[in-house]
Amino acid sequence: MSVWVIGAVAPLREITTSTRPSTAVSRTCGENDTVNCRGRGAAGAADALSPPAATTAATAATISLFRTFIPDSPHSFGYAAMVDREKITLTGAQETMLATLYGRALDSRLPASILHDDEAARAVKRIDYDFRKTGIKRTSAVGVAVRAKTLDDWAAAFLARNQEATVLHLACGLDTRAQRLSPPASVRWVDVDFPEVIELRERLLPSPAGDYRMVRSSVTSDEWLQEIPADRPTVAVFEGLSMYLTKDDGKRLIQRITERFRGGELLFDCYGTLGVRLQKWVPAVRRTGASLHWGIDDPTELEAWHDGLKCRESRNSMELGLDQMSALGRLNMKMLAGIPGFRTIGQILRYEF
Numbered sequence: 121m122s123v124w125v126i127g128a129v130a131p132l133r134e135i136t137t138s139t140r141p142s143t144a145v146s147r148t149c150g151e152n153d154t155v156n157c158r159g160r161g162a163a164g165a166a167d168a169l170s171p172p173a174a175t176t177a178a179t180a181a182t183i184s185l186f187r188t189f190i191p192d193s194p195h196s197f198g199y200a201a202m203v204d205r206e207k208i209t210l211t212g213a214q215e216t217m218l219a220t221l222y223g224r225a226l227d228s229r230l231p232a233s234i235l236h237d238d239e240a241a242r243a244v245k246r247i248d249y250d251f252r253k254t255g256i257k258r259t260s261a262v263g264v265a266v267r268a269k270t271l272d273d274w275a276a277a278f279l280a281r282n283q284e285a286t287v288l289h290l291a292c293g294l295d296t297r298a299q300r301l302s303p304p305a306s307v308r309w310v311d312v313d314f315p316e317v318i319e320l321r322e323r324l325l326p327s328p329a330g331d332y333r334m335v336r337s338s339v340t341s342d343e344w345l346q347e348i349p350a351d352r353p354t355v356a357v358f359e360g361l362s363m364y365l366t367k368d369d370g371k372r373l374i375q376r377i378t379e380r381f382r383g384g385e386l387l388f389d390c391y392g393t394l395g396v397r398l399q400k401w402v403p404a405v406r407r408t409g410a411s412l413h414w415g416i417d418d419p420t421e422l423e424a425w426h427d428g429l430k431c432r433e434s435r436n437s438m439e440l441g442l443d444q445m446s447a448l449g450r451l452n453m454k455m456l457a458g459i460p461g462f463r464t465i466g467q468i469l470r471y472e473f
């Protein structure tokens with residue numbers, strides 16, 4: 121069964137003991153495959169049922185989809201001495217980064233860990249926070265890890281093709297993507313998040329080697345991007361961000377990036393509009409007081425925002441991690457995917473510009 125996590129479209133499922141990386145279905149959104157891409161997630165699909173029927177079906181499925189689990193005990197990580205622990209005062213979208221951090225930390229403890237993010241486990245030990253609030257447990261963590269791995273793999277492929285490149289890692293939270301990818305010194309890596317988040321990050325995580333910098337800013341402000349040299353192909357990776365932006369802010373962000381840099385990729389996850397409507401079912405959104413705004417049903421809609429912007433790949437969150445699921449879990453996913461709006465409740469997208 122799948123559960124949606126905070127600000128990120130991680131489908132969280134009960135899984136079998138195997139935690140092999142997913143062989144998720146991938147679609148190409150190139151010019152030759154517009155049918156797949158356009159057909160998927162059209163907002164109209166959610167309206168195919170009459171509103172009451174759709175609401176009832178969606179509610180029943182959502183109760184099951186967002187079923188809360190008894191979380192694993194955060195105590196299993198052990199704690200750093202009380203004096204070394206960071207008290208958390210963040211709320212809203214900023215606080216949700218603790219859920220994805222905790223997901224990666226739990227994944228790192230699995231025998232077949234997907235991300236091997238030991239740094240996340242070390243950070244969890246150092247944080248004074250009741251991680252049960254995140255609603256994440258071991259099975260849910262696999263969903264977080266599979267999504268992060270998809271974005272890691274796409275970013276790594278971009279860097280393999282572009283040895284001298286800029287990485288804009290937006291809404292980085294406490295994610296150690298730079299450490300996981302360990303890019304060469306010819307790659308300029310920029311982690312961006314709100315000042316309070318970056319301050320916490322500095323206290324909790326080691327700074328990666330190489331050409332690395334952190335920017336303390338909302339991604340929606342105009343100034344920070346002007347400070348980044350526009351001399352290289354650029355990949356912007358943003359996980360668990362788009363849904364917290366309004367559509368207008370998301371559009372302006374994408375336009376500022378695609379206009380400033382002469383070519384590159386955008387790699388990010390999104391909610392569908394149904395997911396945004398059902399946000400109160402997501403424990404960590406509800407419990408942190410965060411609000412989700414922007415849902416994307418049809419990824420090709422964004423192509424009109426910049427000349428040459430093309431959706432090249434999309435992965436449906438409902439199809440990620442199927443390998444890790446029991447036969448019953450897979451059947452549940454199939455049934456849920458048949459409910460209008462659910463198939464595109466979350467996607468991971470790769471654009472070229």
Ligand SMILES: C[S@@+](CC[C@H](N)C(=O)[O-])C[C@H]1O[C@@H](n2cnc3c(N)ncnc32)[C@H](O)[C@@H]1O
Pocket residue numbers: 126127128213214215216217218220221290291292293294295312313314317337338339340358359360361364365
């Ligand atoms: C769900 S967390 C994801 C964090 C990280 N990407 C991860 O996967 O662990 C959401 C993150 O978005 C950041 N965020 C939300 N709105 C933002 C904005 N306008 N500018 C910069 N960061 C933002 C929050 O501070 C938080 O770190």
